[in-house]
Amino acid sequence: MVGIGGLVLPVLGWIIGIVMMWQSPAWRRVDKVVATVTPLMLAALVAGAVRVTWLVHDRSEEAEGHAVVVSAYDVAWLGCAVLVVLTAALGLWLFRRIASGARISSA
Structure with a gap:
């Protein structure tokens, strides 16, 4: 549900x-912690990369004659695509764990 819900209803499905x-x-x-923390860390990394790219892009516009600089929008879209793929992979990993008869915990 985590991987599929995150794709069908991007934020609400993941929370549910x-x-x-x-x-x-x-x-x-450990499965619960990995499923909870991994997408949050990936989203934080994407946000940080967008911010750094935005700052670099702003500084490069001040100096004339620079080569092509990657736009923050490009980084954001790539980051979102990577986030979707890795979240889906996480959902498949969780599905394989439960389908393979992973140990049932009492906690």
């Missing part, structure tokens, strides 16, 4: 999937 996962006894605590 995470809540369902944390309430389920079928997942180990």
